Amino acid sequence: MKVAIIAANGGMFDAYKVFNIATAAAATDGEVEIFFTFEGLNLIHKEGLKQLPMPEGKEHFAEGFANANVPSIEELVGMAQELGVKFIACQMTMDVMGLKKEDFTDGTEVGGAVTFLGYAKDADITLTF
């Protein structure tokens, strides 16, 4: 099973959608690559990923996350990498936002749209969040 994911949004809910599917797929022996673009780059930004915003008006869900014992985003990022999930940061967005490779969690690679397309062209599952 080959899974290609585009992460284009930078909120906490977006992060859970992306990393839950990615780690679950990797744990099921899937090959997984995530292309982070635009606000999606927040999800792998070393500082940003620790303080991802809840959607406006949904802040009260923080308690629900704690009660359900949902793993933190940091934990999920580490788990995803340990399971071999590959992170690709979009070069163009990095240039626009003035970000460097070093700003992202270790192991992140940098690529362009064609890098992702080359991977995704024979993927079994392609998802966009």
Added chain:
Amino acid sequence: MENVTKTLDAKGLACPMPVVRTKKAIDELSAGDVLEVVVTDRGSIADIPMWAKNTGHEYLELVEEGDVMKHYVRKGGEHASDKEESQLKTITNEEYLDIADKGQVTLIDVREPDEFTEGHAPGAKNIPLGQVEQRADEIPAEGDVYIMCRSGGRAGMACDTLETLGRKNLIRVAPGMGDWNGPVES
């Protein structure tokens, strides 16, 4: 469940952690070992059987005790089974039913006794996988002997064990009782 090789305590963890921990735990086991996964995540009721199906492991059963669920998964033999496929003689459930229709057959069901009691093919004899070696003399060395389990994994391992004892008259019936459309005795 008897013969649990290892227990994984994943209580209190939410999706996707139960599956992630299960994968890590099973990676440390050998083919045929049974992993017990203890969880409280109700999503796991559907997730762990699906995970097992997609990773080549055999899902054995779910036991619910109040808020706690126990999943039992037998590790598949990925590499062993690749080899097996080429050597092991295997027929489908339907082919077996045709043969059984035509006359007397010897059928060994290598599932656990509780699975056997719940329902088995007519005339089957129960020798759980773990006892196949000790009880090999109860299995005829001449004439075709059909070996069956739930999904084919344990039957393959039983055939392997018997072949190392010099038996050459084994035919696996797969998948087996997990997808059985024939008559059932209990």
